[in-house]
Every structure is written in C-alpha cells, then in structure tokens.
Amino acid sequence: MTRNRPHPFSGNPLRSRADWQRALLALCAPLTDAYPDDTALAAPGSAYEPRVARLEATVRPLWGLAPFAAGGGRYDGWERIRRAVAAGTDPEHPEYWGEPGAMDQRLVEASVLGCTLALAPGELWEPLTEEERTRLADWLRRAARAERVPDNNWHLFPVMVELGLKAVGERPEPGLTERALARVEDFYRGGGWYSDGPGGKPLDYYGPWALHLYPLLYTTLAPDADPAVVARVRERAALFAGEFRHWFAADGAALPFGRSLTYRFAQCAFWGALAHAGVEALPWGVLRGLWARNLRWWARQPMFAADGTLSVGYAYPNLFMSEQYNAAGSPYWAFKAFLPLALPAGHPFWTAEEEPLPAPDPVRPQPEAGLLVQHGGGHTTALAACDADTWVRNAPGKYGKFAYSTAFGCAVSTGPLGAAAAAPDSALLLSEDGLYWRSRIACASRSVTADRVRARWHPWPDVTVDTWLLPAGPGRHVRVHRLVTPRPLRTVEGGFAVPLEGAVTRAEGHGARAGSGDLASAVRDLTGSRAGEVMFPDPNSHLLWPRTALPVLRGELPSGEHWLAAEVHATADGGTTRAEPLDWRALPGLPRALRDALPDPEGPTP
Structure with a gap:
C-alpha cells in the first residue's frame, strides 16, 4: 500500500477552474493502486458482496471524471476504467460484476455509467470493441428494467441509464423515463422540497444531491426532454435554492444532518447542477461562492485514508457514522460536486467572482423539512423535529437531535450501554436503570413556525414527551420539555460538544460549559432541577472530532408529569x-398556557 502521499490539495489555492481540475486529478491519483484485489474492498464490510464493491469503487469516480472530460480535461486512467467496465459486464470474465436485479446496489452504480456515456462517450464508449459495447449496453438495459427498487430516489437511476444509452445510439425502453419521473412527482412537498420517498420520509441531502440533481441533468442531456418537465424541474430547483442556501455557513461548512454523510462534498453538488443546467437561481458569484467554499472547507478536513483515498467517515475516518451500504468506494459519490468542470472556461459560473452569502434571515423556518434555521454566533444551527427512517444506522443521531450545527456538528451512538456511548449532544436521554438510554428517534407530531419548533415523541409507548425549541438570539436557544411517565426515569440532556484537545471545562450548580479554540458551548438548567456536568463521550462518536467534551445536565424524575427547561x-x-440574562419566559414561541405551567425559574449560574 502506498503511504505518505502528499495531501491532495497541497499548494493548490482552489480558486480557478484550472485549480479545481488539478484538485480532481489529485483526488484520483491514489485510485490506480488503491484496490488491488477484492480483499482491499472487503473492509469496511457492506450489505453487498466484494464484487459489487469493486463496481462501486470503479465507477463512482466517474461522477467527476465524466464532467472533467466533457469540459476538455485529460485523464490518463481512462484505459484502466474501460478495461474494468469491459470485464465487469462480461459474464464470462472472472471480474464480472454480476447480474443487476431487484433492490440491487448495481442499479445505483448503473446511473453513473449512464451519465458518463452521455457526457463523455469518447472516453468510455467509443474505444470499446463492438462486442464490449453490446455487453455494456445490455447490462445497463437489464439494470434499468429491474422489477423492484426502493420507493425513493432510486426511481431516477433508470433515467440516467436511458440518457446514456440514447447518447450512444442504443435503443431505450419506451416509457421508462416517463414512469420514473411520474413516480418522483409523488415525493414533491412544495416550495422546492422533495422527501426521499412517499409520506413521512425524510427531507435531507437526498433532495439536493439526487431528487433535484438527476432531473436537472435530464433537462440538459435529453435532447427530446418534455418542455413541461424541463420548466417544472428548473422552477422547483430555483425555489429550493433559496431554502438550501440556509444550510450553509459563511465559512462553507454545511449542516451535518441525515444519512449518507460519508458522501461529504456532494453537499454542494446541487449548486454545480444548477450551473450545469444554466439555472441562475442565485447570482452566479453567489452560486459559485456557495460551491467553492464548501469544497474548500472539506479540503481542510483530515478525511483521507493512509493510501490517499477518501475514507468512510465525515471529517475524519469513522465507521460509527457509516451506513449499512457504505463500502470502500462509497465516498466517491462526493465527486458529483465536480459537475461544473463540464462547463467551458467562459461560462459565467467560472468568470464570475465569488461572492459571499447574501445576508441571511436570522431565523428561517423550513416546516417542510421540520427545521428552524438560525444564523449567528459564527455558525448556522438548525433546530429540528425531523422525520426519520428507523432502518438507518444510528438514526437517532442523524435525524433525532434537537439541533444540528455547521461548527459543532453532531454525534452518533457507539454502543447500547451507558450515557457516554449514547451520543447525548443536543439530545435528551432517558433511562429506567442508568444503563440503557433512549432518545428521540422520530416525531409523532410536529410543527415549525418562525419562533419555535414543537414536537411530540414517545421514547416508550407509555411515556410522552412534548418538546419546544425556541430561538433566543445568535447561537442561543431554549428547550422546554413536558414529560409524562408512569415510572421513575433518569435524564441527561446535552448542549453542543467541543474538541477535547485544548478544551477548558467547568461545571457548577445548574450549568456547565466547555470551550476549545474559537468554540464555546454552555448549557444551563432554567428551573433548577438538574445539575451541571461535563461529560467525555466515547471516542469517535462525534462526526467532527475523535475526542470531545460535552456540557450536560443530569437529573432524576419520579413518576408523573414534569417540566424541564434549559438554555x-x-x-x-x-x-x-456569558450572554446577557435571558428572559426566557417572554420568548414569543412559548405559549402563555405553557408559561403558566412551568416551575419558577432558577437564577443565573455563577
């Protein structure tokens, strides 16, 4: 294994189109010898077998290399990719990828092959022999016709396959694209928002990097695209742009929220897709600034494995936050961000000077997503009451937190025993025995307005928690909980974590605080019923830092009805x-009846 590679972005200012072209090539450099055999693809393990992991590792980089080629870029590794594709689609070859079938990961990867045929046929298709082309086209057709797929963004993979087949003169299946686009219509929630499936499915990054991105590609790559569909796709993408920009902070960091976060800088792929489709939803300089700052933020993170490949993890290699479907090549979904490399140097996306974020609303309600976004205090925070799929690994951490921050991130559980393993940042943990802890996973009901988030949730069927989250100024919010329980419970409620290295911590009375560098975090009980404490959660539970310090409040409740409140x-x-004293009972999001029911407030912590 090659070690001690230079950092892929060393000496690259990451400003011009040529800089980003060099960045892509540097990211691809380790791939030539990264996966010498299936043993290298067996760890981390995934829900699919190593030969499918090989398919994924081979083709996902094409999300960046195909646009790069379409924009005139030269990459020396195309022959290696062509040989792998020819072998992978040949049933007689030892490295055959296998037959694509129902609910199959191969269908996911077929989409990037289709997109590559549409964007860069001269690199992937034309050098193949006639026999190799026939096998590739037949394999893709079988993938597009799979009888069953998950009822979510997967419906759009056949659309990408069909685009590629048409681009190289191969016969598509009549009506397949139209049926897929029609099904995705059922996922539209209004205001530009798509959920990743019908009903109560989450509204997360699968909206921008899939449910918007693929239709935007359809509008540019399908010569016979339905004009009505094109107009609808563009209009909705423009609407969504006005909302999605609030998920980003001034330094380029985006909210770490939802599943598949190991796809990293795919967070900014939507901005590139807008540019590729010619949708000036925001001024070109603003659009490019959002895209470039996010990529530069990622360039500062230690996200690489020892051989220089992208690791499974978020800011650093971390399997606790991974999904069941993450293998060694999975992180290269991030290369969707490089779609603007298909645009010529004279395109306004490249000629415009980067502009900062327009002055954001201090508070932005996004009721479709179950979020109330706050800007201020040096970061962006989303107060949350979200839908969640419980099949997602560590769903409580990815969807159930009370707040997600671009600067303070979030954590996931590392095991079933103990509060330190249960990821209590921005969460209320409840336990019957002090060993097994439960937190919010999903909401039985919720509402979001400009001054509060309200949710009802049930950690046990016979325990009810009503939670109000109230913005209280830049970087500040108040949480109020009403609990009804038939038995005694222990409680731990966390604020935001900070990196343990260099941390200064303090716990006194009914509050606790922790600071590290420019980051400062505090939590204070407002009714005097809980004690402050600084907890040191399990290593590698946090998405941003391997070791953390976390201010928490700890208490015990007898059976009955109880009110908890925290700043x-x-x-x-x-x-x-150390902000000005907070008149939290006067916050506009706190209903009068709730104000009257709360215990007397506690005085300020010394």
Missing part, C-alpha cells in the same frame, strides 16, 4: 457564552 448557548467566532 443552550454556543459560539464559534471566539465569543463567549
């Missing part, structure tokens, strides 16, 4: 959490 304050700009 959470976090700044990421070198400021302090």
Whole structure:
C-alpha cells in the first residue's frame, strides 16, 4: 500500500477552474493502486458482496471524471476504467460484476455509467470493441428494467441509464423515463422540497444531491426532454435554492444532518447542477461562492485514508457514522460536486467572482423539512423535529437531535450501554436503570413556525414527551420539555460538544460549559432541577472530532408529569457564552398556557 502521499490539495489555492481540475486529478491519483484485489474492498464490510464493491469503487469516480472530460480535461486512467467496465459486464470474465436485479446496489452504480456515456462517450464508449459495447449496453438495459427498487430516489437511476444509452445510439425502453419521473412527482412537498420517498420520509441531502440533481441533468442531456418537465424541474430547483442556501455557513461548512454523510462534498453538488443546467437561481458569484467554499472547507478536513483515498467517515475516518451500504468506494459519490468542470472556461459560473452569502434571515423556518434555521454566533444551527427512517444506522443521531450545527456538528451512538456511548449532544436521554438510554428517534407530531419548533415523541409507548425549541438570539436557544411517565426515569440532556484537545471545562450548580479554540458551548438548567456536568463521550462518536467534551445536565424524575427547561448557548467566532440574562419566559414561541405551567425559574449560574 502506498503511504505518505502528499495531501491532495497541497499548494493548490482552489480558486480557478484550472485549480479545481488539478484538485480532481489529485483526488484520483491514489485510485490506480488503491484496490488491488477484492480483499482491499472487503473492509469496511457492506450489505453487498466484494464484487459489487469493486463496481462501486470503479465507477463512482466517474461522477467527476465524466464532467472533467466533457469540459476538455485529460485523464490518463481512462484505459484502466474501460478495461474494468469491459470485464465487469462480461459474464464470462472472472471480474464480472454480476447480474443487476431487484433492490440491487448495481442499479445505483448503473446511473453513473449512464451519465458518463452521455457526457463523455469518447472516453468510455467509443474505444470499446463492438462486442464490449453490446455487453455494456445490455447490462445497463437489464439494470434499468429491474422489477423492484426502493420507493425513493432510486426511481431516477433508470433515467440516467436511458440518457446514456440514447447518447450512444442504443435503443431505450419506451416509457421508462416517463414512469420514473411520474413516480418522483409523488415525493414533491412544495416550495422546492422533495422527501426521499412517499409520506413521512425524510427531507435531507437526498433532495439536493439526487431528487433535484438527476432531473436537472435530464433537462440538459435529453435532447427530446418534455418542455413541461424541463420548466417544472428548473422552477422547483430555483425555489429550493433559496431554502438550501440556509444550510450553509459563511465559512462553507454545511449542516451535518441525515444519512449518507460519508458522501461529504456532494453537499454542494446541487449548486454545480444548477450551473450545469444554466439555472441562475442565485447570482452566479453567489452560486459559485456557495460551491467553492464548501469544497474548500472539506479540503481542510483530515478525511483521507493512509493510501490517499477518501475514507468512510465525515471529517475524519469513522465507521460509527457509516451506513449499512457504505463500502470502500462509497465516498466517491462526493465527486458529483465536480459537475461544473463540464462547463467551458467562459461560462459565467467560472468568470464570475465569488461572492459571499447574501445576508441571511436570522431565523428561517423550513416546516417542510421540520427545521428552524438560525444564523449567528459564527455558525448556522438548525433546530429540528425531523422525520426519520428507523432502518438507518444510528438514526437517532442523524435525524433525532434537537439541533444540528455547521461548527459543532453532531454525534452518533457507539454502543447500547451507558450515557457516554449514547451520543447525548443536543439530545435528551432517558433511562429506567442508568444503563440503557433512549432518545428521540422520530416525531409523532410536529410543527415549525418562525419562533419555535414543537414536537411530540414517545421514547416508550407509555411515556410522552412534548418538546419546544425556541430561538433566543445568535447561537442561543431554549428547550422546554413536558414529560409524562408512569415510572421513575433518569435524564441527561446535552448542549453542543467541543474538541477535547485544548478544551477548558467547568461545571457548577445548574450549568456547565466547555470551550476549545474559537468554540464555546454552555448549557444551563432554567428551573433548577438538574445539575451541571461535563461529560467525555466515547471516542469517535462525534462526526467532527475523535475526542470531545460535552456540557450536560443530569437529573432524576419520579413518576408523573414534569417540566424541564434549559438554555443552550454556543459560539464559534471566539465569543463567549456569558450572554446577557435571558428572559426566557417572554420568548414569543412559548405559549402563555405553557408559561403558566412551568416551575419558577432558577437564577443565573455563577
């Protein structure tokens, strides 16, 4: 294994189109010898077998290399890719990928092959022999015709396959694209928002990097695209752009929220897809700034394995946050971000100067997604009451937190025993015995307005928790909980974590705080019923830092009805959490009846 490779972005200012072309090539350099055999693809293990992991590792980089080639870029590894594709689609070859079938990961990867045929046929298709072309086209047709797929963004994979087949003169299946686009219509929630499936499915990054991105590609790559569909896709993408920009902070970081976060800088792929489709939903300089700052933020993270490949993880290699379907090549879904490389140097996306984010609303309600986004204190925070799929690994951490921050991130559980393993940042943990802990996974009901998030949830069928999340100024919010329980419970409620290295911590009375560098985090009980404490959660539970310190509140409740209230304050700009006294009972999101029911407030923590 090759070690001690230079950092892929060393010496690259990451500003011009040529800089981003060099960045892509540097990211691809380790791939020539990264996966010498199936043994290299067997860890981390995934829900699919190593030969499918090989398919994924081979073709996912094409999300970047195909646009790069379409924009005139030269890559020396195309012959290696062609040989792998020819072998992978040959049933007689030892490296055959296998037959694509129902609910099959191969269908996911077929989509990038289709997109590559449409964008760069001269690199992938034309050098193949007639026999190799026939096998590739037949394999893709079988993938597109799979009888059953998950009822979510997977419906759009055949659309990408059909685009590629048409581009190289191969016969598509009549009506397949139209049926897929019609099904995705059922996922539209209004205002530009798509859920990743029908009903109560989550509204997460699968909206921008899939349910918007694939239709935008359809509008540019399908010569016979239905004009009505094109107009609808473009209009909805423009609407969504006005909302999605609120998920990003001024430094380029995006909210770490939802599943598949190992896809990393696919977070900004939507901005590139808008540019590729010619949708100026925001001024070109703003669009490019959103895209480039996010990529540069990622370039500062230690996200690489020892051989220089992208690791499974978020800011650093971390399997605790991975999904059942993440294998060694999975992170290269991130290369969707490089779609603008298909645009010529004279395109306004490249000629415009980067512009900062327009002044955001201090508070932005996004009721479709179950979020109330706050800007200020040096970061972006989303107060949350989200839908979640419980099949997602560590769903409580990915969808169930009370708040997600671009600067303070979030954590996931590392095991079933103990509060330190249960990821209590931005969560209320409840336990019957102090050993097994439960937190919010999904909401039985919820509502979002400009001044509060309200949710009802049931950690046990016979325990009800009503939670109100109230914005209280930059980097500051208040949480109020009403619990009804038939038996005694222990409680732990966390604020935001900070990196343990260099941390200064303090716990006194009914509050606790922790700071590290420019990050400062504090939590204070407002009714005096819980004690402050600094917890040191399990290593590698957090998405941003391997070791953390976390201010928490700890208490015990007898059976009956109880009210809990806490102030959470976090700044990421070198400021302090010692803010002005908060008249939290006067916050506009707190209903009068709730104000009257709460216990008397506790005085300020010394």
